[in-house]
Amino acid sequence: MTYLAIDSLQVSVDSFQLRNFSLVANKGEYTIILGPTGAGKTILLETIAGLHAVRSGRIVLENEEITHLAPERRRIGFVYQDYMLFPHLSVAKNIGFGLRMRGDDRNVVTEKTVGIATMLGIEHILSRMPTGLSGGEKQRVALARALVIEPRLLLLDEPLSALDPELRESLQAEISQVHDRLSTTTLHVTHDFEEAISLGDRIAVINEGGIEQVGTVDDVFRHPSSEFVARFVGARNLFGGVVEHGEGGSVLSHDGVKIAVVTDRGGPAHVSIRPEDILISRGEIHSSARNSYRGKITKIVDRGPLIYVTVCVPLPFVVIITRRSLVEMALEVGMEVYIVFKASAVHLF
């Protein structure tokens, strides 16, 4: 049953407009809102939280219309990209802020604060002030502060983009675990594909204040519904599968096609191969590259100096070649060709 329904929302804030924005989410679902910088993602989340006046349209949460409800009465948790911790309050007071606002008993506040802090591994910094914390700690505090009020909906505004890549990966995993545990219905805004693919049950691609496409990870990346989505997600060879370690090294299997990868991880994962890292040839190629396939050309797209060739092995791989190579090899749709790429060119996440 629909838990959150946003229906043809129209909002204008300064020069930015949200036009006819609609989105639904089920209870417990983790929805990624993916869009380029400047697509109005923050304003969208702020509007859902009640921080901007809505011109027309409706927001319904748990069968209650909240379109014009004051933000403090919505119980929607919000985490900003740059955390927005209250600098004059300790970590414990930051986390407990929402509980104190709703008038919880002091013992209850302490108990719940310590509880959520323990869950996020920040119980040792409860007495510190936010100023001296690392980025990862600040992010956890912001998350704890939003989660402790047991929000009906959690809004995350690029929660990982201010962190360095290593930290990002671990926090990403942590957010995922927290979500598994609490099942808080979440809208997570980002411009980062890996974040989107790793975390989202569903992805909504937005542009200029409107939805371009909503669907599963596969839908959006494999069947972009518009020129914008196709361009935005780019021509990338993206596959999900299961990693296994064998004698010849690690392999990811997807629909019977095996792709050699370099990793010590196991289990479900995604891989992407940049189209320019794949070599194409009419004859068999003998090289040290571990991934070699024979397939058929199904599509050739001419984009000026570069040509995008799709080869089905039967998994569709997109390969970029120069116009000169195209002419030299005289490639045509339907032709049998070979493609190779190195295991090290496979990006796993």
Next chain:
Amino acid sequence: MRTLSVHTLSVQWMRVSFFILGGMLILFIVWPLMQTVLSSNPQILWETLLDREVLSSIALTFYSSLIATGIAFLTGVPLAYLLARSTFPGKRLIEGIIDLPIVVPHSAVGIALLMLFGRQGVLGRAFAPLGIKFVSAVPGIVIAMLFVSMTFLVNAARDGFASVDPRLEKVARTLGASQWKALWRVSFPLAWRSIFSGMILMWARGLSEFGAVIILSYHPTVAPVLLYTRFTSYGLDYARPLATILIVSCLVVFVGLRMVAGRHR
């Protein structure tokens, strides 16, 4: 290497000459004050301090300026919040009006206030039934001080609020705080340091006011007016000990408050 040392030398030169130029200005401020304080006779100073007229004028000055600061706090801090957080037509105009008291000659301010708050003035007559009169009375001193010094508080408070990210309030709202509570629990404590130092500045500026105050109230007499009277009727020797007392007492309070404000965070 050689070019580098020439370069550092010229940078040094610039710094040294700037220090000398700036030092002259600082000396110009400090020297007369020190001279007045250090050259006074402790015996006469003590006698002046026991003079009831002096004591009551200093008390009146401090207290009137405190009331003016209080009025500006109640009305000016909300205005400062509006100026920091919202855009509305005429905002530029209001900001200009706030700076106006710095531009207008203060004796002219006194005349202008007298026109409105004098016995025949619109507000003077309006307040008369309440038993409040402004000419030759404490309320007159207070409004004169308020007029000339509120700029300091409003501008400091506005800068204080402007330096608080509005999203902090937004987060507070999502956590269940009403608009009032978000202001009171988040923005106000964070802007407090600026507001407080604005209050100190305003208070200090108010108690040093002479021009506007003397036109509204010669009696009761504030300290700067008393000093002027003593100087014109009895000469420099009588004025000096009072000047010393004013300089020292203002410095002590000012430095003390600045330290409190500095320790706040």
